[in-house]
Amino acid sequence: MTPFTPANDIEVALVQAQRKEIPLQGFIAKLVTADLALPSGREVLADGSGFQPVLFDKNGVNMVAVFTDKARVRASSCATFFCLTMNAMSLFKRMPREYGIVINPGFEAGLDISPTGIGEIVRDFSKAA
Numbered sequence: 001m002t003p004f005t006p007a008n009d010i011e012v013a014l015v016q017a018q019r020k021e022i023p024l025q026g027f028i029a030k031l032v033t034a035d036l037a038l039p040s041g042r043e044v045l046a047d048g049s050g051f052q053p054v055l056f057d058k059n060g061v062n063m064v065a066v067f068t069d070k071a072r073v074r075a076s077s078c079a080t081f082f083c084l085t086m087n088a089m090s091l092f093k094r095m096p097r098e099y100g101i102v103i104n105p106g107f108e109a110g111l112d113i114s115p116t117g118i119g120e121i122v123r124d125f126s127k128a129a
Contacts, residue, residue: 004109007069010034014068014109032089032125036103037070040082051084056102061115063100066091072104089125092118 006012010030017027041052054065066088067073073083095101095118104110113121 001108002106004107007071011068011109014111018109028121028125032121034068034088035085036088036091037067037073038084038086039065039073040084043082044084048084056105058100058112061100062098063102063112064095065105066101066103068104072107092122
């Protein structure tokens with residue numbers, strides 16, 4: 001695992017949630033308003049076309065790699081030449097129902113959210129985002 005020093009407010013909240021200093025729901029409330037960096041295997045055009053996510057298989061479930069800071073993409077094993085930045089709630093609403101996300105894969109501070117979890121976040125936090 002790559003050591004992790006928080007670089008922004010959402011990363012501070014992620015570390016606090018992992019240490020149980022804040023509830024996970026508190027972190028999610030902050031996450032849905034944050035921008036995430038999504039590595040892409042192809043160039044992403046202004047309209048979002050061309051986006052090719054980096055996927056992980058977790059027990060037969062496709063998980064999309066996302067990062068809490070764009071610099072983490074370059075420092076990760078997911079490093080690509082292309083990256084899309086998107087609001088987390090916008091991403092969650094656009095996700096196919098059978099996909100989950102891996103936040104900060106390869107780093108000490110990260111989180112997996114299952115497809116069911118993504119749906120629950122959209123249901124429970126849409127008004128907050």
